[in-house]
Amino acid sequence: MNIELTDITRKFGRNKAVDGVSLTVGPGVFGLLGPNGAGKTSLLRMLATVLPPSSGTLRLLDRDPASPSACAQIRRRLGYLPQNLGYYQSFTVVEFVEYFALLKEMPPNRVPKAVAAAVERVDLGPKAKARLRTLSGGMLRRVGIAQAIVNDPELLLFDEPTAGLDPEQRVAFRTLMRDLGQTATLVVSTHLVEDVGAACSEVALMAEGRVVFRGTPEELTAQGEGHGVGDSPLERGYSAVLSASRKQVAA
């Protein structure tokens, strides 16, 4: 298993952003769904080793990130696309991807080819030498995806990856996600239900810091039978589970 979480909690002051989450995730595309403030980003940041858990046990790629040397080893095999990624405006696409390839301690002789492959994979080849300040939001998002995949990671974490992409690009990106999920563990945090339905083999639904559902997209869809809220079966399942969890909390 590439991700093993046992009773993970993360507090910010008195607020529990993540509350007792336990998950094991292997290779494949794993969706993390939930409304704003559900704790998805905090959970993803812990998986990216950017944020430590307040309590609980976290193991990534069979290692404990609490150890500095293990943390560095994890990070070499990790790809992370944060929700709000800023860019160095004076860098070109290639320079940006290469910069982070080097920070991931990729062997320098492998970097040029890996960068070219990553840039082509996200269909930014014609813009390879363009300055980032000249690119649209959707293109910048693809640059972010390129830096995440440049080191051929075993663990990929995408936070709202399709933000800013047009429908055609979103379809292409879902194909990329399925492709990446064949050899890596890809965790996609999103509030777009259709992203999950199209690409994920498994999904967890978070609400108020807890995982309130874990299963396949089909199982989530089944939860929505008889539920009226939502434009698609998967959305109805999503709404039904959320609604049930809120009632449980209120009770």
Place this chain on the structure above:
Amino acid sequence: MDDDELITSLAGGDDTALRELFARHAPWLAARLRKALSSHDVEDVLQETFLAVWKSAKAYRPQGTPEAWLWVIARNQAALLLRRRGPAAQAQLDEGPLAADPAESAAVRADLAAAAAAALGPPGCPERELWRLLYEEDRPVAEVAELMGVPEGTVKSRAHRARRLLRAALQGGPR
């Protein structure tokens, strides 16, 4: 853009022009090379071909066709690859799909003549005249010495200088 414009553009450092040129010409080059080489070798040769195109685009003169120019470069790269493998492999250069095409050889000679003109000076200057007599018209050294009114030793040293000038001018051109 037509191919000549693409090559001019990539000579100025436009990598998207190289990309377009690759998209247009790599398939037929690959198909042609594939008749003589394995798929792995074709990939190596194509890679070196387009890198040579990138480096030598400034030396391109639109006298032949871009296809002929590209094929000459590709063939040269294939030749380098085969030479490294030894005489048996090298024999493929003279037979079959990699054999020199008379039309392409003419294009190469035209390109060489243009490079010589640029490197050796205007018509009438000694190095240029010597080049014409000795290499383009294939006259013996003794005859060239008599025609130019100089000793044979002078012809040889001027020939050496001319070859040096031409080599320097072709530096970075198709190998």
Place this chain on the structure above:
Amino acid sequence: MSESMTDGNGDGVDLDRVWVNVAAQVWHRSPGPLERSAARLLRSPGLARALFATRSLLLPWLISSVVVLGVGVVAEVSAGQPLVWLIAPVLAAVGMAYAYGPGVDPAWELSCSMAISDRLVLVTRAVAVFTVNAVFGLAASVLTLGTRASADAAPVTFGWLIPMAAVCALTLAVAVAARSASVGVGAGVAAWIILVLTRSSVSDQFTAAVTDANLYLPYLAVAACCAAVVIIVTRTQKGLQ
């Protein structure tokens, strides 16, 4: 996600792979001699690249620093009043604030997930920025040596390095804690000005902030405390990075 570059070629020739290999060489820019030397010295090409991407070590920034110090040198020579000791710590503090941290790095979140830890980048950049500014300041100081009375020539020429360390450490600590380079600069510059004015009014000597040897230990103590603040603020958890 990527469309094939060509319409596809049979016979097992992967033209997309060929193009990637071509593009790798066409797009790649080899690091310059300085970066290569830094990579050998630091034993890390990534750390060298991070160093050369430091905003306050970029050429325009360095040129601005030289210009400002140059103006200070000219003013000092013409007015006969030492000024380099006053300006150098301010320049270094500004450079330090813009070298590192969430306030200046738009990709900060991503940088925190890298194998080369952001703390290592911090130390490397801080040392480099301090060293560069120290060299510039010393050069300017030596150029204006003739304008000083022999009694305070040495302290005014070199003594500002210690308060500069304190001002830089303070600036960095505030910038990192406040996640804002501007706030850090404001704090560092304000602290330096207050210190200079206070010491000069107490001792009736304008250069007292650098000539009074009794202040050196407190300066070093401030630098150490601020360094500790930076370590604590940048720590995510004990054992993690």
